[in-house]
Amino acid sequence: MTDHDPLDDLDDPTLAAALASLAPPSTDGDPYPAAHRQFLRRRRRHRVATASGGVVGAAAVVLLVVALTGGGSTVSGVRTVDPAGTSSPSRTTAPPSTSTTGGGPTTTTTTTAGGTAVPATSGTTTSTTTGGVSPTPPATPRDETVDSAGGSVRVRIAGTSVTLLANTPAAGFTADVRASGPDEVEVRFRMGSSGSTEHRIRLRFDSNGALQREVT
Amino acid sequence: MLDTAPVVATTPDFEAVFRDAFEPMVRALTVASGSRTVAEDCVQEAFSRAFVRWRRIGGYDDPAGWIRHVAVNVMRDHHRREQRKGRALTRLAARPDETTAPPDPAGAGLGELVAALPEQQRIAASLFYVEQLSVRETAQAMDLSEGAVKYHLHAARTSLRRAWEQPS
Numbered sequence: 001m002t003d004h005d006p007l008d009d010l011d012d013p014t015l016a017a018a019l020a021s022l023a024p025p026s027t028d029g030d031p032y033p034a035a036h037r038q039f040l041r042r043r044r045r046h047r048v049a050t051a052s053g054g055v056v057g058a059a060a061v062v063l064l065v066v067a068l069t070g071g072g073s074t075v076s077g078v079r080t081v082d083p084a085g086t087s088s089p090s091r092t093t094a095p096p097s098t099s100t101t102g103g104g105p106t107t108t109t110t111t112t113a114g115g116t117a118v119p120a121t122s123g124t125t126t127s128t129t130t131g132g133v134s135p136t137p138p139a140t141p142r143d144e145t146v147d148s149a150g151g152s153v154r155v156r157i158a159g160t161s162v163t164l165l166a167n168t169p170a171a172g173f174t175a176d177v178r179a180s181g182p183d184e185v186e187v188r189f190r191m192g193s194s195g196s197t198e199h200r201i202r203l204r205f206d207s208n209g210a211l212q213r214e215v216t
Numbered sequence: 217m218l219d220t221a222p223v224v225a226t227t228p229d230f231e232a233v234f235r236d237a238f239e240p241m242v243r244a245l246t247v248a249s250g251s252r253t254v255a256e257d258c259v260q261e262a263f264s265r266a267f268v269r270w271r272r273i274g275g276y277d278d279p280a281g282w283i284r285h286v287a288v289n290v291m292r293d294h295h296r297r298e299q300r301k302g303r304a305l306t307r308l309a310a311r312p313d314e315t316t317a318p319p320d321p322a323g324a325g326l327g328e329l330v331a332a333l334p335e336q337q338r339i340a341a342s343l344f345y346v347e348q349l350s351v352r353e354t355a356q357a358m359d360l361s362e363g364a365v366k367y368h369l370h371a372a373r374t375s376l377r378r379a380w381e382q383p384s
Contacts, residue, residue, distance in 0.1 A: 007366040012373055016345040018380075022327050023246035023255075023346060025239060032234055035260060039267040046268040 150189025150199030
């Protein structure tokens with residue numbers, strides 16, 4: 001004996017014919033030509049939308065990459081780097097200015113708009129120019145020796161700075177370096193422990209930018 | 217990705233599927249939706265979606281089945297929108313919801329009886345009895361199991377038979 005599942009008893013030609021009569025076949029003729037025109041329009045819109053989406057997506061990717069890499073930035077400034085490399089570099093957008101640092105050795109680099117770092121003069125005082133102004137090319141340094149009866153000094157002159165390189169006391173004299181640059185170099189040579197005899201060499205730039213040499 | 221297949225190469229297959237399946241689908245969905253205009257719009261929309269992706273859809277084992285499935289879903293979406301609109305209008309008018317009131321079986325026509333069926337029963341009966349699909353094809357079109365389709369068909373047939381044969 002087999003079980004009869006009433007759910008399998010679905011065939012009903014009478015009901016099928018009655019339902020089909022609710023939707024008689026169309027007598028409007030071939031529907032394909034009109035439909036095909038709509039299909040073509042639809043595909044054209046689909047292509048335009050797809051292409052537009054691709055362009056927008058590519059632009060978004062490019063913008064994202066530019067934003068992440070920081071490329072093309074117009075920010076320029078001065079980055080001060082600790083020689084030991086322990087401090088994190090900081091970027092400022094200060095206007096063009098002359099910065100002076102005192103004390104310990106500091107390396108100052110000027111970052112140009114193109115992103116290249118140009119090391120500036122080492123020492124305690126550096127001049128940096130940022131923005132659209134080109135930095136002044138450093139003058140060619142020259143060395144000079146100044147003699148006195150108590151000894152001689154050798155200095156390096158670059159632009160409007162003068163730096164003591166060496167001093168050579170004469171026999172019986174001792175050297176007392178009062179200033180080693182870059183604004184001024186002053187060395188005093190003294191004879192004996194009392195210092196009764198003293199000769200002085202002093203070099204500095206006056207207000208007109210001329211190097212003044214004083215030997216006494 | 218763009219569907220760059222030339223129209224000439226794809227149209228014959230697509231056109232053959234269209235000519236074979238369009239009218240039966242429209243007739244089935246006409247019974248299910250109660251409107252030939254709605255049915256034509258739904259089937260046309262489904263064929264349009266298939267057309268722009270025909271290089272992929274045309275490679276399916278049963279492209280017409282995919283199109284039918286889309287058409288049924290489009291019709292369901294259409295009915296949901298209409299129902300929401302009807303409920304909103306009912307609330308605005310502050311009157312009883314007449315759209316959901318079942319018709320009186322006595323004296324009602326077969327079309328009204330079909331319209332009174334639950335949506336799943338209505339669609340299943342339309343695809344099975346009007347488009348003459350198998351239970352399996354009906355299940356694929358409705359995204360249901362074959363057992364669920366049999367249940368809906370049995371319930372629809374019982375309801376329609378009872379109301380239809382009821383002496384007025």
